[in-house]
Amino acid sequence: MEKFVTHVGTGVPLRRSNVDTDQIIPAVYLKRVTRSGFEDGLFAAWRSDPDFVLNQPEFKNGTILVAGADFGTGSSREHAVWALQNYGFKVVISSRFADIFRGNSQKGGLLTILLSQSEVEDLWVAIEANPALAITVNLEAKTVSYGEQLIAFEIDDYVRWRLMEGLDDIGLTLGNSDSIDAFESKRAAHKPKTLPIRA
């Protein structure tokens, strides 16, 4: 995973709430067996509308998506994170994220930032007034800044450390293999096993 410390980019205002995973990437685009190439499915249905924000030339190269509440509701498809990253997004800002989407984003190094709804709305207004507005996200300082504005955000310290170091969870967990071995040696005998197959 790439380290994330700071990012400077332009924003894309997505004035919609409940942006579910079927909007982020419809199921028919989930058939690849790789982690790349999902950008073609990103917001596929909405992108067929010429008025959709990503079809506006001034927002085409934005890297910070600013969305309405309840972003990422629905399925557990990590493809939603990959589609956003494959398209070029580094950060998503919303006033509320679905749990599984947020977890997935943190695994893959896409920074999801929680701001209040009024802060999101201020950001929408500022980006729409000036699409070239430079927005700085500083994970180390836990701030989002643009123009004269400096907004602090909260993020779990452990998650922040992992993102800043670009650490792989599996490697960290395997460092504790002894604890897993010890736990397994005490598991109850009645717990089910898939093998051998019983009919």
Next chain:
Amino acid sequence: MGKTLAEKIWQEHVVRAKEGEPDLIYIDLHLIHEVTSPQAFDGLRLSNRKVRRPDLTIATEDHNVPTQNINLPIADPVSKLQVDTLRANCAEFGVRIHSLGDAEQGIVHVVGPQLGLTQPGLTIVCGDSHTSTHGAFGALAFGIGTSEVEHVLATQTLPLQRPKTMAINVNGKLKPGVTSKDIILAIIAKIGTGGGQGYVIEYRGEAIRNLSMEARMTVCNMSIEAGARAGLIAPDETTFAYIKGKPHAPEDFDAAVQYWKTLFTDADAKFDVEVDLNADELEPFVTWGTNPGQGVFLNANVPNPADIADAEERGAAERALVYMGLTAGQPMKSVAIDTVFLGSCTNGRIEDLRAAAEILKGRKISTSLRMLVVPGSARVRLQAEAEGLDKVFIDSGAEWRNAGCSMCLGMNPDQLKPEERSASTSNRNFEGRQGKGGRTHLVSPLVAAATALRGTLSSPADL
């Protein structure tokens, strides 16, 4: 102070706890399907890792598979590649798989319980958000992403933040014709699609205790539509009786039951949030919009966005009505349907098929629509055929299909066309969920069957 059921199960699975870090939680059962696993197996190969516990892992093919002509190769080459990749990965890593054509193939959340692998007190994960279904047995079960699938394959654990707990008390008794699907749709309409975010929900109360095991699965299944990663119900005699005799039921059943009986929320435990719902007041429910929280009683009218105080919600409602092609104030029962879909991990089990068949028996579905009946698993299909339900469906004019996720998410050829309208027993009415431009109304199997007969959204009471 006592503990909630979720807290008890959590505590029993902590492999390692350290201040300032997520708890490392042991996973008892890992379910796998073709869509969210290929990149995880790839990751194992790249790092030269193996599957730590193939004996706690099981795979099946569900999202992509066709429900017709299953003896032929899968026509869509990309779907075929994904299914073939799963088969190859399972062979390489020694994971048990139930492929198309096998009696145990089917939707992963139908397969686990029918094999008796889903049991109280377990931690169960799957790269699918409807893993919450298994919570009906008093298991802590939740959906995970592909990175986490890889993590579980490699370590049989997950680092997780401890969730908050929410109790939803469903008191009183359901009226005839009102089902567990109506309970959960009413809950989502009440607390919203984000209401359960960060929580594990425990469903409690008389109406929940009176539900069958399969009806409980319907409730827990849609916890995710309320924003909660997991929903659970304390196990009781109904649970034990359902597991008994299943292929993977514990050999020492009595010892297991002894343990299962400890799995309840202590009387003095405290939930972070409690919500009450009165079952007596419920009626058949239906969604009118494009998120599962946008629902009303079937007897009601399409809401008027102008009546919604919250600006954000009002805007969402306005957009939803445009997408759905509905007018504010229009009676829900006047809405004409093109396709009825009976199936999915929400309502594709044998009891669901029985309930719908009971209504369709000796009658013909409306000539203005088609009805797809897709059993949740090949085993459910066999059981239905043994009971003659297939004949009831076919004689009424419905299509009797093979098992899979099918039109719930339209990843296989079973899709809605643009502006085609469905009454669907599935779980999501998102824009384009069942096919680009398709319009979905979520309903119970009873409402689905009655709607199939009348051509417009209907309940059995309208027949």
